[in-house]
Amino acid sequence: MGTHTGEKPYQCSQCDKDFRQNSDLKNHLRTHTGEKPYQCSQCDKAYSQNRDLIKHRMTHTGENPYQCSQCDKAFSQNSDLIKHMRTHTGDKPYQCNKCDKAFSQKVLLIRHMGTHTGRNHINVANVTRLFDRTVILKII
Template sequence: NSLRLHHRIHTGEKPFTCTECGKSFSQRCSLQLHSRTHTGHNPYVCTECGKRFSSNTGLRAHMRTHTGVKPYACTECGKFFSDSSTLRRHQNTHKAEKPFTCTECGKGFTLKDNLHRHHRIHTGEKPFTCAECGKSYSQSNNLIKHQMIHTGVKPFSCSECGKSFAFKEGLRNHQAIHMRRNHSAAQNVTECSL
């Protein structure tokens, strides 16, 4: 049976087809897992935020957004990622043709816009200015983040204690504290029960 499953890797045979959408799979269990996307059956629940998942793998990957753990490293540049799919997407940037080269440092880019954005590092250009306080940024996304300081909007709330944050990173760092405390408390309970 396992030899037949392995053989399907080479042949590309996918005999199990979803009756809802027509997508095919090489294993029955993969089809069963996929069918949950149609039924909405998500039995795996995140204890931190309550988000539900159809697979244990999905839940484990999601938990890393709370802990900040990034176990997947790019062998090309050493950058770390929280999940394998993001790592693979990143690795493609190393393989891609990079026709746009920085005349200052020689770094290559796949898109002209990315080269233009990078070039600001060398020129010090900061074209995105806050109308409220005059502070300038080289990238528009940094200005958008900064402006939340003036509005006082804190859209990211901790499900455990209710504390709010203007930035997702702030919430993630804060939740890591809860995770460490909860993990530490769980270890102490285990130690006491021995």
Template structure:
């Protein structure tokens, strides 16, 4: 809770990345950032698609990929009949196709 308060409310913690001038919630997140952002190590791809065997680094990416196999489109436009597999596709659709309907 102390780390949360320092980061979110005071905007400063002891977990600081000097090259980025960014603060992190805890040491784990700072080390993760340094390892995969600055050292450019590849993230482990241990989340495996049971349809095709392809590996992914996070559950969110795996879920998005799985929809390419299932055809699921859970993100529906409230203004028309369009539906999308990924949330960012819905957001882009709404801002482009319905830009004058807000």
């Protein structure tokens, strides 16, 4: 139901996001409950989504299948390669709507916004869903 029509009949009662499938809504609800049923067998990390656990497992194997075509760096996640490529291209897709500054990563824009709001900290509870925890810890 709704998969091919674009219809999203399943709505989250916590944040009003809509989903095409009930299973997607159930998975999403874990972001609100904090439930993390997918536990890494190698360390104490746990995840709300199985796909996140699968990505995490690569940190233990050392597998880095995403190779930069410009230098020798390789990454376990394609998203990390995409961010890295911006160091070569100079691409800064995250534009501040208060001034002319632009940033290569969303987390850098969020940190910069503190200069406009007078708050020089990041609300970790809200950002953890957007960024890898290690990135957050580096900027706090």
